[in-house]
Amino acid sequence: MMLTDLAPRASVWFERGGTYLLGDAEVRLLEAIERTGSIKEAARVVGMSYRTAWARVQQLERALGTPAVESRAGGPRGGRSTLTGEARELVMRHADLRRRVVERLERATTPTP
Numbered sequence: 001m002m003l004t005d006l007a008p009r010a011s012v013w014f015e016r017g018g019t020y021l022l023g024d025a026e027v028r029l030l031e032a033i034e035r036t037g038s039i040k041e042a043a044r045v046v047g048m049s050y051r052t053a054w055a056r057v058q059q060l061e062r063a064l065g066t067p068a069v070e071s072r073a074g075g076p077r078g079g080r081s082t083l084t085g086e087a088r089e090l091v092m093r094h095a096d097l098r099r100r101v102v103e104r105l106e107r108a109t110t111p112t113p
Helices: 024-036 039-046 050-064 085-109
Strands: 014-016 019-022 069-072 080-083
Touching (some): 014 085, 019 024, 019 085, 024 039, 024 080, 024 085, 039 050, 050 085, 080 085
Antiparallel strands (some): 014 019, 069 080
């Protein structure tokens, strides 16, 4: 049996004190919040209900012990949600770790001559 079409994959997530902090899904949500300026719109973009998105943001904030998203209420100029510095740092660290894991997997599965 030839298994030449197999491709390794890995999930990357952070825990804090043994408690899940964030993984790929939360990072996609946070990136979408930053892009769209809206938790509701970000949820739609990533294919998640608003309720689930809001629950994940709250879970992340509880685990961090600090806000991850800052929201400004509506009004004449409209509301806007943005990531805090801590949340941006987590997204960057996750992206860096994910990149290094993928590179390592690719090296490990590349046939040597």
